[in-house]
Structure formats: C-alpha cells, structure tokens
Amino acid sequence: MTNREIIRELKRRGYSRVDIDTDSRAAKTFYTYHGGVHINGTENLSFHIVPPQDSFGLGRFAICATRNGESSQLGTDHAPFFFRRLLAFLKGERKENEIIDEICNDRKTE
Numbered sequence: 001m002t003n004r005e006i007i008r009e010l011k012r013r014g015y016s017r018v019d020i021d022t023d024s025r026a027a028k029t030f031y032t033y034h035g036g037v038h039i040n041g042t043e044n045l046s047f048h049i050v051p052p053q054d055s056f057g058l059g060r061f062a063i064c065a066t067r068n069g070e071s072s073q074l075g076t077d078h079a080p081f082f083f084r085r086l087l088a089f090l091k092g093e094r095k096e097n098e099i100i101d102e103i104c105n106d107r108k109t110e
Contacts, residue, residue, distance in 0.1 A: 001083060003037050003049070010039065013090050039086070042096050047086050065103035072104045 061082035
C-alpha cells in the first residue's frame with residue numbers, strides 16, 4: 001500500500017491532515033514527514049510508517065499505545081502485521097482497547 005493510498009483511505013474515514021508543527025495528537029488526524037505517514041487514531045493509539053532509511057533498525061512500521069500514563073511501542077518491518085491492524089481499526093473491525101491491550105501487555109499477537 002502506498003502512502004497516497006493510505007492518505008486517501010484516511011480521508012475517506014474522516015481523518016484530517018495537520019502540519020507536524022501543529023500536531024496536537026488529536027484523534028483522527030495525520031501528518032506526513034520526510035516520506036512517512038503518522039496517524040493519530042485516538043488520543044492513546046497511533047500508527048507510524050517511516051521510510052527505510054529512517055527506521056534505525058526499530059522497524060518501518062510502528063504502533064504506539066498509551067494506557068494509564070505509560071506508553072508502549074511495537075515496531076516491525078513486517079507490513080502485513082502492521083496493515084492488518086491499521087485497516088481493521090480504520091474500518092471499525094478492531095477497537096482501540098483491543099489494540100492497546102496487545103501493545104501494552106506484550107501479548108503474542110500472531
């Protein structure tokens with residue numbers, strides 16, 4: 001899936017583009033930065049796609065979650081792992097708490 005396709009899907013789902021400088025992590029917003037797409041799904045759940053040269057070995061795709069004031073991140077280079085969750089969340093097939101539980105509890109996810 002290309003960044004352009006992702007942005008088209010985000011807009012179709014009611015997401016608004018913001019500037020990186022004005023990003024307040026408001027739900028249903030996204031911004032692009034250096035070829036990456038950063039998506040604020042909710043106040044406590046975000047999805048990030050970065051170009052290979054910016055992954056620093058942490059993975060091109062990341063899901064970030066916050067629960068009870070503590071933040072966790074799961075990074076991967078395995079696109080299907082990431083996109084399965086992102087698209088299910090955007091379509092309403094997976095709820096915020098389900099994904100946050102996976103990320104924060106460090107459960108085996110597939």
